[in-house]
Amino acid sequence: MRNAIGLIIMSLLISSCSKNPGKKPPSESSQQTSRFPTDPVPRFNSKTAFDFLVKQVNFGPRAPNTAAHQQCLKYLTQVLSQYADTVHLQEFDVPVYNGITLHLANIIANFNMKSKTRVLLTAHWDSRPRADHQPGGPVDKPIPGADDGASGVAVLLEMARDFKESPPPIGVDIILWDGEDYGREGDLNYYCLGSKYWAATRSPSYYPIFAINLDMIGQKGLEIPKEGYSIENARDVVDLIWNTAAQMGVTQFVDSTSSLIYDDQVPLDNIGLKAVDLIDFNYKYWHTLEDTPDKCSPTSLAAVGKVLLEVIYRKIPVPVS
Numbered sequence: 001m002r003n004a005i006g007l008i009i010m011s012l013l014i015s016s017c018s019k020n021p022g023k024k025p026p027s028e029s030s031q032q033t034s035r036f037p038t039d040p041v042p043r044f045n046s047k048t049a050f051d052f053l054v055k056q057v058n059f060g061p062r063a064p065n066t067a068a069h070q071q072c073l074k075y076l077t078q079v080l081s082q083y084a085d086t087v088h089l090q091e092f093d094v095p096v097y098n099g100i101t102l103h104l105a106n107i108i109a110n111f112n113m114k115s116k117t118r119v120l121l122t123a124h125w126d127s128r129p130r131a132d133h134q135p136g137g138p139v140d141k142p143i144p145g146a147d148d149g150a151s152g153v154a155v156l157l158e159m160a161r162d163f164k165e166s167p168p169p170i171g172v173d174i175i176l177w178d179g180e181d182y183g184r185e186g187d188l189n190y191y192c193l194g195s196k197y198w199a200a201t202r203s204p205s206y207y208p209i210f211a212i213n214l215d216m217i218g219q220k221g222l223e224i225p226k227e228g229y230s231i232e233n234a235r236d237v238v239d240l241i242w243n244t245a246a247q248m249g250v251t252q253f254v255d256s257t258s259s260l261i262y263d264d265q266v267p268l269d270n271i272g273l274k275a276v277d278l279i280d281f282n283y284k285y286w287h288t289l290e291d292t293p294d295k296c297s298p299t300s301l302a303a304v305g306k307v308l309l310e311v312i313y314r315k316i317p318v319p320v321s
Contacts, residue, residue: 034317037169041313042162044305046298052079053146053154053218053301054293056125061142062149063129064102064179076107076125076176079157083164084109084174092197094179096190104178106194111163115171117319119312120211120273121159122264123152124180124194132185133287146293147283149181151218155305162309169318173208177264180215188262195264199271209316210237210274213264214304219283222252222300227277228260234274241276244315245307252303278304 055075060068073089081087090106107125127145132138156174163172179193217224230238245253261281268275285291 033320035320036317037314041309042166044302044309045158046302049154049158049301049305050298052157053150053296056150056153057144057146057293061144062127063142064104064126064182073105080109080160083160084111085113086110094193102179104193106178106198107176109160109174111172112168118171118173118208120173120208121156122175122177122211123156123214124149124177124264125153126178126181128181128287131287131289134289143287143289144292146291146296147216147218148286148291151296152214155214155301158305168312170316172312180264192264192267195267199267210234211268213275213277215263215279216283217278217280217304218296218300219280220295220297222280222303223254224252224278224280225254225256225258227258227279229265229269230276233269234276237274237276240315241311244310248307248310250303250307
């Protein structure tokens with residue numbers, strides 16, 4: 001997860017940058033009417049989702065250029081290949097500190113390829129190579145990354161399984177970002193490497209109606225406030241998610257606003273996409289060696305997963321031919 005320091009400065013820099021407003025989202029047909037889907041919403045399996053979280057952590061820290069990173073990449077690709085219509089890797093190299101070049105890969109999976117109405121769901125799958133906030137002082141060891149990394153991926157893997165069993169009424173694309181958490185504290189140039197690369201190379205023809213990024217959504221006692229950039233750039237999508245959660249009685253989505261958090265939603269904002277960041281930044285074990293599965297909860301994963309399934313299966317109009 002990104003650095004929380006310097007956010008006020010960064011907000012000024014980002015807001016001053018010219019944004020590519022992009023193209024308007026494509027419509028199926030201006031002559032068609034639409035309706036809200038009524039098919040049953042899949043039931044999110046919290047146990048399977050938590051198993052996905054544990055499996056990732058069991059590879060060891062997934063810091064780039066490590067054996068665990070490569071093993072987890074293979075595993076995530078295999079899992080998504082079981083469920084998605086198509087899966088491919090977006091491989092790229094990034095030179096970083098001390099002459100090191102990171103070998104990175106975004107994992108991209110697509111569902112219901114026929115639909116022009118599409119939603120993008122994302123999370124980062126890498127883990128941080130250093131424990132900056134370890135009690136007693138920073139430690140030059142990679143963190144386990146249970147909440148910070150594995151939790152968002154776990155929810156998306158379980159949702160992918162649901163999409164296979166009950167195809168969604170709209171198109172859904174999942175991207176698992178690499179290189180999100182590499183930067184040294186205070187140096188935002190080397191955070192969000194995967195989303196920055198994808199944003200810089202995105203096809204102009206791809207324009208989802210919105211994007212939702214999941215980060216640090218697995219901790220016990222989860223409380224997700226409305227993230228600052230998300231409100232600025234995608235207030236209607238924030239309202240959709242939080243209203244859906246309220247209707248479902250999912251209390252983990254709290255009616256409060258967080259500070260501006262530099263995360264993978266920012267590169268998407270900067271190319272004109274509506275992007276929401278779901279994140280509970282109030283995590284005691286952030287960037288420490290104690291970010292382990294016992295600090296996470298299947299209940300928290302399910303809170304996020306079932307709200308997103310409700311949004312995708314019931315809250316987005318689909319064309320009526």
